[in-house]
Amino acid sequence: MRLTPTLKAVAAAAVLIAATACGSSDSGGSSSSTGLNPPDLKAPSKLGKTEGQVNLIAWAGYVEDGSNDPKVDWVSDFEKQTGCQVHSKVAASSDEMVKLMKTGEYDAVSASGDASLRLIASGDAAPVNTDLVPNYKDVFGDLKLQAWNSVGGKAYGIPHGRGANLLMYNTDKVKPAPTSWSAVFDDAAKYKGHVTAYDSPIYIADAALYLKATKPELKIKDPYALDQKQFDAAVDLLKKQNANVGEYWSDYLKEISAFKSGDSVIGTTWQVIANLTQGEGAKVKAFVPKEGATGWSDTWMLSAKAKHPNCGYKWMDWIISPKVNAQVAEYFGEAPSNAKACDETSDKSFCTTFHAGDTAYWKNVAFWNTPIEQCLDGRTDVKCVPYAKWVQAWTEIKG
Structure with missing residues (x-):
């Protein structure tokens, strides 16, 4: 079982989160050594008009709109700024995430490593054009193109956080x-x-x-x-x-x-x-x-069958934007993925405590993967x- 690691998130969600594996091995770089040979899917070269909504699958505490706690809301501003109404479903396990993504009813998922590898291999997750995610440039380098979010140097997701x-x-x-x-x-x-x-x-x-x-x-x-x-x-x-x-x-x-x-x-x-x-x-x-x-790391991945891919891209950029990534990290209890998020945390020692930018620290962490x-x-x-x-x-x- 993997619970959302803050008292607030547990009280708000009131669910047990069974993430049996997330992340990757301690070797960096692409995951070509895994033998994965995913379908030849293409990432978009540019974004189109937003579709008015986005359907998400997430761990509890990752998509908060103020309904659990009025003080915890990073969804409402996203909806106002993009016109994309957020519909989210909390998943209780990585297996459930995989099953839901196969329905084609969801646009993106906050996948753990066991889910991400399965979604890539089955063609349910699409490669991501990181140039269309402006905040990706500020993601810590040792989270990019790792074994749980890439194949052969091709990105299949946007890093969210780690522990x-x-x-x-x-x-x-x-x-x-x-x-x-x-x-x-x-x-x-x-x-x-x-x-x-x-x-x-x-x-x-x-x-x-x-x-x-x-x-x-x-x-x-x-x-x-x-x-x-x-x-x-x-x-x-x-x-x-x-x-x-x-x-x-x-x-x-x-x-x-x-x-x-x-x-x-x-x-x-x-x-x-x-x-x-x-x-x-x-x-x-x-x-x-x-x-x-x-250790563990989570990645936002886009469905290969996404009906609202443009809103999906907007969401992936939003959730790792400095202020929002800081909010999620503090609420959930994890190191943020965006280096600039560390200037936005309410606890100014948060990133130091959680070793957010400590590259040497993470080199000693073998992130969860599915054997x-x-x-x-x-x-x-x-x-x-x-x-x-x-x-x-x-x-x-x-x-």
């Missing part, structure tokens, strides 16, 4: 201060019953990331591209960890409560959760361990374990 999966610990009860993910894997028995872990099959990648650094003989290059031997090693590590896990978290409000009560003293978290937990008086710290971390049989690391001599088997293994890991 990392951190290691959080109770500073009173976990000593000395940890520096490695070993604290929740090989050394987890020290905190038996008080370890917490993210409740999703994609968490297998966290184990793979740790093994990549600590078991070089496994030759793991990409935590989302695991052959059977590598996969089995990651699953085995997580089965051993299970004996020490007190709770797997999906509802981050429960994680905050667990760290406040002491039921959890160490485990995975998000920056926004760490901030809120500290704000409620818990003595915790969160950081990226020396092995790096997994497929064609190994994402480019290997052709073996088959990698596809995501469906990750789902099966996760059930076994949790017992």
